[in-house]
Amino acid sequence: MGIAFTPFTLGGLRLRNRIVKPATFEGLCPGGLVSDALVEHHREVAAGGAALTTVAYASISPDGRSYATQILVRPGAAPGLTRLADAVHREGAAAALQVGHCGYFANPRVIGGRPLGASRLFNTYGLTFARPAGEEDLARVIADFAAATRIARDAGLDAVELHFGHGYLVSQFLSPYTNRRTDRWGGSLANRARLAVEVLRAARSAVGPDFPILLKVNLRDGFAGGLELDESIEVARWLEAEGATALVLSGGFVSRTPLFMLRGEVPVARMAASQERWHARLGLTLFGRLLVQAYPYTEGFFLEEAKPMRAAVRLPLVLLGGVKSMETVDRALSAGFELVGMGRALLHDPALPRKLARGELVASGCVPCNECIAEMDRGGVRCTRRGG
Numbered sequence: 001m002g003i004a005f006t007p008f009t010l011g012g013l014r015l016r017n018r019i020v021k022p023a024t025f026e027g028l029c030p031g032g033l034v035s036d037a038l039v040e041h042h043r044e045v046a047a048g049g050a051a052l053t054t055v056a057y058a059s060i061s062p063d064g065r066s067y068a069t070q071i072l073v074r075p076g077a078a079p080g081l082t083r084l085a086d087a088v089h090r091e092g093a094a095a096a097l098q099v100g101h102c103g104y105f106a107n108p109r110v111i112g113g114r115p116l117g118a119s120r121l122f123n124t125y126g127l128t129f130a131r132p133a134g135e136e137d138l139a140r141v142i143a144d145f146a147a148a149t150r151i152a153r154d155a156g157l158d159a160v161e162l163h164f165g166h167g168y169l170v171s172q173f174l175s176p177y178t179n180r181r182t183d184r185w186g187g188s189l190a191n192r193a194r195l196a197v198e199v200l201r202a203a204r205s206a207v208g209p210d211f212p213i214l215l216k217v218n219l220r221d222g223f224a225g226g227l228e229l230d231e232s233i234e235v236a237r238w239l240e241a242e243g244a245t246a247l248v249l250s251g252g253f254v255s256r257t258p259l260f261m262l263r264g265e266v267p268v269a270r271m272a273a274s275q276e277r278w279h280a281r282l283g284l285t286l287f288g289r290l291l292v293q294a295y296p297y298t299e300g301f302f303l304e305e306a307k308p309m310r311a312a313v314r315l316p317l318v319l320l321g322g323v324k325s326m327e328t329v330d331r332a333l334s335a336g337f338e339l340v341g342m343g344r345a346l347l348h349d350p351a352l353p354r355k356l357a358r359g360e361l362v363a364s365g366c367v368p369c370n371e372c373i374a375e376m377d378r379g380g381v382r383c384t385r386r387g388g
């Protein structure tokens, strides 16, 4: 069975094994506050044997949200976060909070204004133009990331994951596709990476050297004109030097290549049914398969692209993407990745790590149909084939 069920120390945090539940947006926090359903969701993951569960997609500020059901990190959210951390700890696992800012993917109806972006680009979600961030906006964003990290730490979370991938605000600065700036925040790779570096630096200085700060990063955006692997490796070296504890490796850009990070089926019918506006619903039904590019699913689909990153940096790396069997867990760990992430496999069956450890199962039954994606805004994320 290899080292999968041996402990690992991440910064100052001891993990009981090598399996992490990555962020899968829950859609369970109306009012931006932790709900009982969110606590139970993560308690169940913890009881299932994973070492670390990641609470998804919390926003550092009101203007960073694309959903009204995201946690909005502020002092008033702390008691709920403490309750969640306590429930996870009682099951022997650790809890991380993923914090981010959606940038120009923020929903104007949720934030009550124009979304903030790197450059003036059309926001295909909210159907508005992004407002290019000025120096004051960026100073506020950096301070908000640091404040959110401190609030999470003080509330009892064991780690924070800064969202630097998937096309959200920090990723919009990293990507040449969305960053057309000519000031010190755009142009060269060092300039495009400035926001990532400054956010990490501020977060690190807010919590000191030992608190685990993970970064979710793109290996590449997945389309011509986006961030490429050689650039993301260079940026990773800078982030390592700034005190990142670990990188969670992903890829894709929600407006261009949303299925790059998932692979598998395009759940057109369910996505269409969850769209609020009738014309969006009709459009998705008719054109969804053309609009959303599909990618074939293979187990460990980021493994080969992640190997050059493994060779380039020394900090711990979380390999995710189609990790759903004991064989793929072992393959990733023997390739030098310290931890694996299991997203959909644990939505399908949160008890999978325990069952793998006992030899009761060798693989998850996740298909992957990707229908869980559409469930996020239909009352809360869930596997439509759970138990199957």
Ligand SMILES: Cc1cc2nc3c(=O)[nH]c(=O)nc-3n(C[C@H](O)[C@H](O)[C@H](O)COP(=O)(O)O)c2cc1C
Residues within 6 Å of the ligand: 022, 023, 024, 025, 026, 056, 057, 098, 163, 166, 216, 250, 261, 262, 320, 321, 322, 323, 341, 342, 343, 344, 345, 372, 373, 376, 381
């Ligand atoms: C329903 C769902 C919601 C997701 N939400 C998030 C999210 O909020 N933040 C994030 O960084 N990744 C999110 N992801 C991506 C996962 O963290 C992970 O990178 C991806 O599912 C690939 O891992 P897997 O093959 O183990 O599922 C989501 C994935 C799914 C299926």
Ligand code: SF4
Residues within 6 Å of the ligand: 344, 345, 347, 348, 365, 366, 367, 368, 369, 370, 371, 372, 373, 382, 383, 384, 385, 386
């Ligand atoms: S709905 Fe269930 S089976 Fe389908 S991809 Fe999501 S977790 Fe896997």
